[in-house]
Amino acid sequence: MSTPVGRSVGESWRALRVPLLVTGFIVLAAIVVLIATSARTSGQFSPDSTESTGARALAALLEDHNVDVHGTESLNDAVQAGGGSALLIGPGGSLDDGDWRRIAQAQWSHVILIRPGRRALEALAPGVQPTGTSLASRSRQPGCELPAAVKAGTVTVNGPTYSAPEGATTCYGDGVNNTVVRLEVGDRLVDVIGTPGSFMNTRLAEDGNAALALNLLGTHRDLTWYLPQWESDYPDSSGEGSAQLIPPDVRYIAWALAFAVLVVAIWRGRRLGPVVAEQLPVIVHAAETTEGRARLYRRSRARDRAASALRESALGQLQEAHGIPRRADPSAVVATVAARTGRDPAMLYELLYGLPPLTDAALMSLSQELDVLTQEVRHP
Amino acid sequence: MVLTGRAGILAAAGVVFVALVMPSWAGVGVVVAAVLVVCLVDILLAGSPRRLQFSREGDNAVRLGEQAMVNLLITNPGRRVRGLLRDAWPPSAGVLDPPHKLDLPSGERRRLTTHLLPTRRGDRHAFRVTVRSIGPLGFAGRQGSHQVAWTVRALPPFKSRKHLPSRLARLRELDGRTALLVRGQGTEFDSLRDYVPGDDVRSIDWRATARRGNVVLRTWRPERDRQVVIVIDSGRLSAGRVGDAPRLDHAMDAALLLAALATRAGDRVSLLACDSAVRADVRRPAPEDVLPSFVNALANVEAELVQTDFRIVVSQVLERLRQRSLVVLLTGLDPAVIEESLLPVIGPLLRRHVVLLASVADPRLTELEAARGDLLDVYGAASAARTRLDRDRLTATLTRAGATVVDEPPDHIAPALADTYLALKKAGRL
Structure with missing residues (x-):
């Protein structure tokens, strides 16, 4: 008599286990692939990146020349200097003035700034200013006495240029707009390099690019390769934001509340069986076509058609009431009706057989006069 | 799986617990675990809705x-089932009861009654029986559905039954069960009887009078055992709503009254509902x-939005009728359709049989024609007048062709059709 609908627990498990297994396998595989590839694709000028804008080739070259490259994205590593080592600061990121000052206060003996912004220059290379012009990509002579540059010879250069203060060495430029600027700040050597493109994986092999990079970066046995990130982290001031203003207990209460809301949602949301669908018949009102025709008459201002319908209808009633034959000619009808109602035959003729009304107002008055006439017939 | 309000209250109490007693991750964990364990235990202890029969x-x-009652017998071979039961039907079956409360101990059987008040003609099939079984703790439970087949057929209402007694009285008058039997009350010869003063002298049978020696009168009665075929057009002409029901429903009502009356009058009635197919x-x-x-056959007929093929109607009717009969065609008087598809094929029907064409008139048209107010009303009146004039012309054409036309609003169509039938019978046209 009755058959259960839907699956039992065992049936649903049997039906679902294969899809679940496949889904789990796919998710697992995706995670494994992501972990395996993530180290090599960590952005522009990264020492681990093998993409065209990465600098894996340069890092490998430095390793070959006994330079210990230590890549990092953490500000903590950039502010804790090992004594007498070099720091490379990659392009990009958004550190604020405080962060740059803390880097400047650290004990780095050599800092290489790759395409630095204004804040970095203020903190680490006072006097050096971005000029706002960029050099088009082509090979250039050093044009300076910096040994590293002289040994490297021509280098493919493109990118922003910098102006240098008195006493700084400027290379690959015209003395005002320079791509490489070396200056000494205290006992620290600071290199400002505006052309990261020359040292990326694609260009490193051209001209003397690799030689220049080795000469500039290979000065120390340890090189900390720091890539500034978009969010500066505050290792000792994480509580200064709005999160600090909320008591810590509220978070747990919020989670408990969210769970309660979920339970209530399941309680209220479960229906007692599905909604029953049903095919319903179409509802068409029989008078729809007539009403539609009325709107059409109005839109096209079909006063002539409307008037003729009204007149025909009134005539029919008059003929019936006065016993006039259906096919009587107009003059006979008018004469009979005029005799019975005492109206002027000329006006009656105009009313029943006249020209179509020219205005809506005329149509309205025509319909009213016809009404009066037929009313008289019905209740003389 | 279902949860109840108690589970919600427990979870809400858990918020208070976390806030006042254990504001930590451990507190949140305790609350979640408590709710989950209680609900899981309850679900495991709840009786299985799947095992019910x-x-x-x-x-x-x-x-x-009218109201129908359908009983549902539930047998529980398993653990006690406590909770709610919903006997689901389509909306137009008009289920009157809210979900039933169910408390069914193990091994027992219960009877629940579902009251239906259908809102539409036709077959209504039971959808599903859904049982929500709540566990002994009242926090959570299980839910399952069963297919328990049953069909309730909503038959045409036959509202015009109230007109039947008065028409039957008229029929008895005609039939001769009343005192007077004279010529004009029918054309079929009934019997001879003695003349009593006051009888119509025109009815005297002179030959019999000569044989018997006293004056003998012929009596007449209406014809009996004639064929009446009622044809209901279920095409698009019958789909339009007049008042609160489609033309088709009014036509069915009229057809049922006519069928009841004609059966009492001794005629044989057949029925045909037809659009592009029978x-x-x-x-x-x-x-x-x-x-x-009739009522059973008409219960599931719905108006189709197709043009009725009157050739089928004519051939079907001609095929089943030998002697001269009455053919009642219930359709809509739409000039374009009738002139195009009915008039060209109705000839053979008109030659051999008496054709009565009945249509439900729309009172809305009369309203429209009488309305006077703004300009749109005047145009509406003109449009309605044009529709009526076209119908009048069509009626005249049909009457000229030999058909009898009945065109009445919904509440008059059934008695008017019955009266026309009686009039035809009285005039001996059958």
């Missing part, structure tokens, strides 16, 4: 507008079976 008994058919076909049922068989 159902059967039905009760009404199979109900007149539209939808219902009842051929000469036994007199006591006329109404039930």
Whole structure:
């Protein structure tokens, strides 16, 4: 008599286990692939990146020349200097003035700034200013006495240029707009390099690019390769934001509340069986076509058609009431009706057989006069 | 799986617990674990809705507008089932009861009654029986559905039944069961009887008078055992709503009254519902079976939005009728359709039979024609007048062709059709 609908627990498990297994396998595989590839694709000028804008080739070259490259994205590593080592600061990121000052206060003996912004220059290379012009990509002579540059010879250069203060060495430029600027700040050597493109994986092999990079970066046995990130982290001031203003207990209460809301949602949301669908018949009102025709008459201002319908209808009633034959000619009808109602035959003729009304107002008055006439017939 | 309000309250109490007693991750964990464990235990202890066994008994058919009762018998071979039961039907079956409360101990059987008040003609199939079984703790439970087949047929209401007694009285008058039997009350010879003063002298049978020696009178009665075929057009002309029901429903009502009346008058009634195909076909049922068989055949006929093929109507009717009969065609008087598709093919029908064409008029048109107010009303009146004039012209054409036309609003169509039938019978046209 009755058959259960839907699956039992065992049936649903049997039906679902294969899809679940496949889904789990796919998710697992995706995670494994992501972990395996993530180290090599960590952005522009990264020492681990093998993409065209990465600098894996340069890092490998430095390793070959006994330079210990230590890549990092953490500000903590950039502010804790090992004594007498070099720091490379990659392009990009958004550190604020405080962060740059803390880097400047650290004990780095050599800092290489790759395409630095204004804040970095203020903190680490006072006097050096971005000029706002960029050099088009082509090979250039050093044009300076910096040994590293002289040994490297021509280098493919493109990118922003910098102006240098008195006493700084400027290379690959015209003395005002320079791509490489070396200056000494205290006992620290600071290199400002505006052309990261020359040292990326694609260009490193051209001209003397690799030689220049080795000469500039290979000065120390340890090189900390720091890539500034978009969010500066505050290792000792994480509580200064709005999160600090909320008591810590509220978070747990919020989670408990969210769970309660979920339970209530399941309680209220479960229906007692599905909604029953049903095919319903179409509802068409029989008078729809007539009403539609009325709107059409109005839109096209079909006063002539409307008037003729009204007149025909009134005539029919008059003929019936006065016993006039259906096919009587107009003059006979008018004469009979005029005799019975005492109206002027000329006006009656105009009313029943006249020209179509020219205005809506005329149509309205025509319909009213016809009404009066037929009313008289019905209740003389 | 279902949760109840208690589970919600427990979770809400958990918020208070976390806030006041254990504001930590451990507190949140305790609350979640407590709710989950309680609900899981409850679900495991709840009786299984899947193991319940159902059967039905009760009404199979109900007149539209009346209540049907369908009983549901539930047997529980498993653990006690406590909770709610919903006997789901389509909306137009008109289930009157809210979900039933169910408390069914192990091994017992219960009977629940579902009351239906169908809102539409036709078969209504039971959808599902859904049982929500709540565990002994009242926090959570299980839910499952069963398919328990049952069909309730909502029959045409036959509202015009109230007109039947008065028409039967008129019929008895005609039939000669009243005192006077004279010529003009029918054309079929009944019997001879003695003349009593006051009888119509024109009815005296002179030959019999000469044989018997005293004055003898012929009596007449209306014809009996004639064929009446009621054809209901279920095409798009019948789909339009007049008042609160489609033309088709009004036509059915009129057809049922006519069928009841004609059966009492001794005629044999057949029924045909037809659009582009035959939808219902009842051929000469036994007199006591006329109404039930008609009502059953018409229960599932719905107006189709197609043009009725009157060639099928004509060929079907001609095929089943030998002697001269009455053909009642219930359709809509749409000039374009009738002139195009009915008039060209109705010739053979008109030559051999008496054709009565009945249509439900729309009172809305009369309203429209009488409305006077703004400009749109005047145009509406003109449009309605044009529709009426076209219908009048069509009626005149049909009448000229030899058909009898009945065009009345919904509440008058059934008695008007019955009266026309009586008039035809009285005039001996059958």
